[in-house]
Amino acid sequence: MRSEHQSLLTSLLTQPTAPFREHHVIQWVTALLDQNAIPYFIDPIGNIVVGATSKTDFQRLLHAPSPEPVRVFIAHMNHPGFHGVRWLAPNVLRVRWHGGSPTKLLSGSRVWLSTAEGWAGEGVLRKVTLHPKGYAIGTAEVQVKMSQVAVLRPGAKSLFGGFQFRKPVWKSGAKLYTKAADDLVGVFCIVATALEVFAKCSQKNRPPFIGLLTRAEEVGLVGAVGHFELGWLQAASRAVICVSLEASRTLPGAVVGKGPIVRLGDRRTPFHADYSQVLTELAEQVLPKQHQRRIMDGGSCEGSAATAYGFPTIALAVPLGNYHNQGLEGGPDCRGHLGPAPEFVHLGDVEGLRQLCLALMQSQLSWYNPWRQVTARLQKNYSEYQKQL
Numbered sequence: 001m002r003s004e005h006q007s008l009l010t011s012l013l014t015q016p017t018a019p020f021r022e023h024h025v026i027q028w029v030t031a032l033l034d035q036n037a038i039p040y041f042i043d044p045i046g047n048i049v050v051g052a053t054s055k056t057d058f059q060r061l062l063h064a065p066s067p068e069p070v071r072v073f074i075a076h077m078n079h080p081g082f083h084g085v086r087w088l089a090p091n092v093l094r095v096r097w098h099g100g101s102p103t104k105l106l107s108g109s110r111v112w113l114s115t116a117e118g119w120a121g122e123g124v125l126r127k128v129t130l131h132p133k134g135y136a137i138g139t140a141e142v143q144v145k146m147s148q149v150a151v152l153r154p155g156a157k158s159l160f161g162g163f164q165f166r167k168p169v170w171k172s173g174a175k176l177y178t179k180a181a182d183d184l185v186g187v188f189c190i191v192a193t194a195l196e197v198f199a200k201c202s203q204k205n206r207p208p209f210i211g212l213l214t215r216a217e218e219v220g221l222v223g224a225v226g227h228f229e230l231g232w233l234q235a236a237s238r239a240v241i242c243v244s245l246e247a248s249r250t251l252p253g254a255v256v257g258k259g260p261i262v263r264l265g266d267r268r269t270p271f272h273a274d275y276s277q278v279l280t281e282l283a284e285q286v287l288p289k290q291h292q293r294r295i296m297d298g299g300s301c302e303g304s305a306a307t308a309y310g311f312p313t314i315a316l317a318v319p320l321g322n323y324h325n326q327g328l329e330g331g332p333d334c335r336g337h338l339g340p341a342p343e344f345v346h347l348g349d350v351e352g353l354r355q356l357c358l359a360l361m362q363s364q365l366s367w368y369n370p371w372r373q374v375t376a377r378l379q380k381n382y383s384e385y386q387k388q389l
């Protein structure tokens, strides 16, 4: 990975985020887009739409006569975390958790706190109650470090947070450990692709690129669904392909360090067979023997929402260690099996993901004839065996 990309990724992974509390990621992304004169606007849900200056401009792209499908790359800007509910004592904050989480060794774990303005301090989890279904934290108390209480003037409800480790992000060998790779890695790849695609374009040859950076995915794909509910994409007169990008729980055949994953489906649904074939052939060309390919059914992603709304969808993922901060793979700063742990990704996998996003922007890919090579092979085989019929 180029050093400028590595520093961008590191800086993004440092941003605090939680469901409905994406302010810092939004500020980071929009500042970078402004610096590079890349068009974007904020949709009524609060998602960032990269690649168009307004709803009208977006519609112009969706109605431009062109055989090139508009690629709508989707990633989410949040990560599981908590919201402050009320102060129980001058240094004890009641919190409610949103999204997945570790379920063991929680009491005494370190957490960070932030407001919309910035980092607000650190605390320790106590009195944790799991969600009735047992898969994640429901509510807890955060004992805020006494020395920081004076700084923590903000009202309880303006505070949010998540698990804290030695640093928000650090590198060890080719791995990046962080409080939250899911799905800031996807956001990074979309922004890095936009930087490249828009650097080369002129007013006349506008790229068929949209980045949809969503909110509150972790509580049920809220930002993506809100966007689809607007009905803008459905009204397109031009072909649209959704491309879901995720950091996704490792599975057999989808391991950290072996390359990005052509995600054929998620827990809910397989994705578009024809366009997944285009992606499969592209991955073989761009990253021969350096990518993986499978149904990633460890979780569902925004690709299943796109599919449910009727959009042809393909997906890519980067293999993610310690998914949702659960100590599944262990490693540094892990409190023990299923206890809090930093998520980790491999820099080579992230770079591969970025390269595949860029490759998907090539013009004249075989969207309209994806099985040509496969049928040619089958026909050759058929004609060889025909005489034995």
Ligand SMILES: [Zn+2]
Pocket (backbone or CB within 6 Å): 080, 182, 183, 218, 324
């Ligand atoms: Zn997630």
